[in-house]
Amino acid sequence: MMSGRKTGAEVGIQLPEAKVAAAVETGTMSGPLVTARPDHRSGGIRRKTDVIHLVLRMLCLLTSVTAVSFMATAKQAATISIYGFQLPVYSKWSFSESFEYLVGVSAAVVVHSLLQLLITLSRLLRNSPVIPSRNHAWLIFAGDQAFAYAMLSAGSAASGVTNLNRTGIRHTALPNFCKPLHSFCDHVAASIVFTFISCVLLATSAILDVIWLSKY
Template structure:
């Protein structure tokens, strides 16, 4: 009887082994999604980070001295980004967006080292979606405000004596224009990250 019971226990173990292997496979549904959405998420946030840093650096370096003649009178000019509230707003929002993207990338890298899914719950996915939306709109707002100032500097005001300041201050205007363009690019990639967050929500 003892040998029969041992045979039965051995057969039961042999039957259970494949069942446990299939169970282990079913317990890992999130791992196949990491190479697709995870890499795209890292790429969009990395580009948004670089664009925000470039926008901030270019705007901070936008300084120039020149002179302008109005009615035969030569007037010295000095342009600096800190003279405009809109340009200061762009610098501040670029710094905040860069810090946000850097924090997100560090968190994703930490999860990648631990070989865990980037998004583990719907609540976290909603939080990322909200953050990406907020900073995307903030960069759009800052870029639009700065663009209005840059356009005024370039075109002047019609029917007044206020001239085109970009002629005597070309470097300042060019750096400001590139900085604003980078801010809008950062906004686009942050918005793309928000779309990826929606894909995560649909897959959770």
């Protein structure tokens, strides 16, 4: 005869639905029948990081293009007085190797920023991670760091020439060239400012790359 009592196997199979749900909620039940809930917080943090990368690329592209534009348009003709003689002078950014170096580095940063911006934007539109692997992260970090140092070097070199133009040369009668060539010097100064801003943005992007490498 069959008794009214249930066997151990039957009890294990016929667990009340309320208890199963409670076990899943508290995380005390495991096995093939229980599926772990996805961690939406990690995906949200990564999404915010991707958006920050996109914003940094856009800002770096704008500042580097502005730096190139100001320097490439830095030219002016004027008259200057030396030892009582009025002499015509003409200044252009291409006359200085430091300014040419700044234009070259800034142009390279424009290409780098535009390329990274397009890659980042395409990945965001496809809802895929901007940095898909650690190797990719290391590659971006190396590029951002190298260009940040290059922009810092170019801005520093151009600053030295600009400061000489503004102050003149000590112990000689050579004047402050930026007085008659104020438009030229203003363009150069603006270019240098945006060059340093681009350097800061690239350094910030490199820091984000390091943070990503430390977490993933």
